[in-house]
Amino acid sequence: MGCKEEQSVHPEIMKSTTYSQIIREHGVRLKKRLGQHFMTDPRLLSSIAEAMVPSDGWVALEIGAGLGTLTRKLCGRARWVYALEIDMELGPAVSEITCDFANLTWIWGDALKFDLSGQTLRGTYPTAPLVLCGNVPYYVTSGIVYSAFVGRPAWNRLAFVVQDELGRRMAEPPGSRQFGRLSLWCQYRARVAVERKIPKGAFLPPPKVDSCLVTMDVYDEFPLSIQEEKVLDEISRRAFSQRRKTLLNSLSPLFGSKDELLGLGEQYGLDLSKRPEDMTLDEYVTLARAAAPRLSLDLQA
Numbered sequence: 469m470g471c472k473e474e475q476s477v478h479p480e481i482m483k484s485t486t487y488s489q490i491i492r493e494h495g496v497r498l499k500k501r502l503g504q505h506f507m508t509d510p511r512l513l514s515s516i517a518e519a520m521v522p523s524d525g526w527v528a529l530e531i532g533a534g535l536g537t538l539t540r541k542l543c544g545r546a547r548w549v550y551a552l553e554i555d556m557e558l559g560p561a562v563s564e565i566t567c568d569f570a571n572l573t574w575i576w577g578d579a580l581k582f583d584l585s586g587q588t589l590r591g592t593y594p595t596a597p598l599v600l601c602g603n604v605p606y607y608v609t610s611g612i613v614y615s616a617f618v619g620r621p622a623w624n625r626l627a628f629v630v631q632d633e634l635g636r637r638m639a640e641p642p643g644s645r646q647f648g649r650l651s652l653w654c655q656y657r658a659r660v661a662v663e664r665k666i667p668k669g670a671f672l673p674p675p676k677v678d679s680c681l682v683t684m685d686v687y688d689e690f691p692l693s694i695q696e697e698k699v700l701d702e703i704s705r706r707a708f709s710q711r712r713k714t715l716l717n718s719l720s721p722l723f724g725s726k727d728e729l730l731g732l733g734e735q736y737g738l739d740l741s742k743r744p745e746d747m748t749l750d751e752y753v754t755l756a757r758a759a760a761p762r763l764s765l766d767l768q769a
């Protein structure tokens with residue numbers, strides 16, 4: 469199948485009118501289990517790509533590239549795009565849709581088995597700003613974000629189209645019921661913003677709920693060492709898995725006794741009778757730093 473771009477029609481008009489034709493021609497079966505909800509509106513895709521890739525020096529890794537509709541727009545903005553997609557049955561349609569870009573590497577595979585820390589890409593591009601982005605299925609989003617934020621992330625930015633509720637959870641400040649382990653981790657690593665809402669009607673087929681575009685600009689430096697971050701991770705995992713308990717109750721098994729934890733709280737001015745969503749990010753950082761020397765032996769394994 470040749471590249472449709474060879475026709476003498478304006479590329480974007482051609483693309484918007486023929487995506488459904490391409491899907492039909494290639495007998496593409498949409499797979500619910502892979503969270504396949506494709507975006508085809510060129511104007512919407514352009515504005516999302518603009519928000520994902522701030523300027524043309526950036527290198528992007530797109531997760532769940534689907535038919536390559538967003539990929540095209542990313543290629544129009546970025547220096548290079550690596551597009552990762554699990555469903556090889558989309559191959560012929562993807563070839564037709566993306567064949568006119570020379571700054572694209574398409575990779576077939578499972579994102580969760582890929583190096584999402586970005587270190588491999590950083591090795592190839594020592595100085596270019598790197599963005600991890602995509603319109604990703606609900607069930608892989610958290611896994612992707614945690615993997616991307618492990619250690620010292622190579623990414624300068626993460627930008628995802630996600631279910632509205634998940635996007636708000638990433639951006640929600642402490643004090644709200646939505647604030648959870650994912651919020652804590654995102655906000656520790658990055659400046660998080662919900663850029664815009666995307667109505668469910670923008671997807672083919674439409675999902676049950678609206679989506680939003682979230683951007684996370686990763687900080688250059690972090691207040692905790694990597695070892696202390698492991699402690700923060702352990703603390704937040706325990707605290708938020710028992711949300712209705714106070715920190716004193718949910719964390720005391722980790723510290724051996726309530727007294728030990730109470731002493732630590734007093735020493736560092738932390739009120740540990742709070743529920744986990746009521747602690748500020750700074751308080752979590754203080755707690756992790758104070759706890760690290762006491763817990764590091766257990767967590768080193």
Ligand code: SAH
Pocket residue numbers: 502503504505506507508531532533534535536537538552553554555577578579580602603604605608
């Ligand atoms: N970015 C495209 C497609 C979004 S739908 C668009 O906006 O139109 C989400 C895509 O993620 C689907 O194509 C699905 O096949 C793919 N996907 C699902 N799980 C994946 C995984 N573990 N690794 C890579 N891609 C995955």
